[in-house]
Amino acid sequence: MTVRREKAERLADEELMPLVGRKDPEAFEVLYDRHGGAAYSLAYRIVGDRAAAEEVTQEAFISVWRSGARFDAARGSVRSWLLSVVRNRAIDFLRSKAGKAPKLDFDDESALEQRPAAERTEEEALRRETATEVRGAIGKLPGEQAKVIELAYFGGFSHSEIAEILSLPMGTVKGRMRLGLEKIRGELAEGLA
């Protein structure tokens, strides 16, 4: 028994998930329409190639379709969970391509910024404002904190690999990660105040 598309559109993500778990294509389609753009954008940001981003996004959504019942609302929103699935798939993809970790030229300061310009659409306009605020929060980070967070989250590097790349003690890398996340958290909290 599947819900009709119009009904599915009225449901919150958390209400869609049990339906996805029961293999309802309409519910899944709504989920994709809501988050497919963000998922593809994240995959593209990590793998840096459109075909690979497509593959990663498709694999991630199929795994969600097949394991939708594993979503645990106590651990965050559906969107966060879904994007973490995409992120993990994308990092796996990078590692499989590069042997272990992605190869990036970290002597070049712009290496992490070499991503094509955005092709924004009206469909995602509602998300744009939030994304801009978030980018603002990350943009306010001191460069050294932003760099370790980018290398870890978008590059898939471990703290010891980052320490090697940046010629820093491991404790310093962990400390910068912590300070960076705390600062972003603080900015977000201020934004809500």
Next chain:
Amino acid sequence: MNGNDHNRWSEDLAAYMLGALEPRETVEFERHLEGCERCQGEMRWLQPALHSLPESVERQEPPPRLRQALMAEVRADAGEEGDERRGFLPGWLREGFRIRGLRIATGFAVIAFAIAAVAGYEIGKGGSEDEGKAATLVTQEHGITVKMVREGQGGTLHLAKLHQLPPDKVLEAWVRREGKVEAVPALLVPDRKGQAETTIADMSGVDTVMVTEEPQGGSETPTGEAIVTMTVPS
């Protein structure tokens, strides 16, 4: 939990959240996290910062073919489930079964597999088991290609097109012999190509082979849903 102990682990929290700890460190940290309310609280506080990272990327428009391909696969999957609900398959096969609490994903997985497996059964190069030659069962379930190569008393189970598992999960194979479920000792971990295999030393009397997703280290009895269920012709 004393303060010093917490401070030692607290340094690792952000690295853990960013997925930047080494696998061994991750296991150790998770063990600590389970019993440390301070770390749990700090993690809850930092969670929105972590969740904001994917939102910070420049938006890209996914190609329409991605949606089309995805929905085609999803509808094909759902169609199979629908066939079962509509009684497409014989009742005696549709009953499904339970093995020590293992919830098979409805009877359909078993049924479809039984039919596909029997249909896909082939005896290698005109030989037979009795003559000591290899016999091969090949089939697919939920996009996973499954091949069982029988040789003598034993066999090798090959899986392909597997999705990567979370770091805390492994695949575990099980055989049902005379109504009793036994674990296959070697656990399966998909390689980078999504392939995995394990050897089943003794296939005598085995009527079903299954694979479930289990916690790291495996389980004594199946705890997850069967992702693959193969009926072995006698």
